[in-house]
Amino acid sequence: MNYKKDVPVILPKDIFIGHPKAPVTLMEYGDYECETALHDDLIVREVLQRFPGMVNFNYRHFPQLRIHQRAHKAAEAAIAAAQAGKFPQMHDLLLHNRRNLGTASLAFYARDLGIGGINFLDSLVTGRYGQYVQDDLVAGIKLGVKEAPSFFINGVKLEGRITVRNLCEHVEAACRKKSRYVHKML
Template structure:
């Protein structure tokens, strides 16, 4: 069984109650079609189990397969520096069919970000290191594709629908 390395920490983007008993970590690639399919299911899980789960997203861009995956991850992290990680995360998945060099700036503008700061941050070493650090965490944790999920620190063997079914069963 693969375990999450490192454990969830202050460098992570966490949505939901910090004291929630169930911690779900997704390693995702913004250009991955399977991650796009998982996105609304994760949103559904967050609504169904509000207060019971905290959701963490770590970047795992498969750059050799997906032309815009790394830039998308950098864009989400640059938005995070202006307090808008989750808004950019959602906007990228909701516009996955339109991924292009120009899309990220358009999304940043739509989120009301400071575009000059956004452009500088996307290109910064700090943002690149965050994305690479998440990717390295995935490698160390045994991620072999996206999306990969970890529940309470243990690799979950299945996709987002399996995850929802497991949570439903344990809630009964």
């Protein structure tokens, strides 16, 4: 990976899983050490499968440092992996290994994905992507996020715990709303 200062950084707000032009954007403010992170991700994956081409997913970082000291560095590793086009793979590894997010483990995961090495480790040690994690925190707070996970559909905050059922209902409602808007424009 090349970390020259003049190379633009792919920001978390610009990293999507799913169809890039989908009419519905599901956004999560999450913490890789959160107890429910993997469970919530399985729900998100199910919804993406049920609505192919209709939903994309944007993961934003909201590490709760008072209780999860390694979540910030894990978020930095996810951003670093995104620079090499490996965000979904790193995201998956971080979620499956939420109890093993020390710097050495993060470097091992990166090496496993073929993006490790001195540049990746250097980016973690120096906090190269730390400001982007902080930017996500600030953006989340401005949107009313108080804890992770917090979910939004097309910018509207969802209240309560998500389930496959209620998230599908929210996606269907957003699709209907988008369809009415497009119909009015025609």
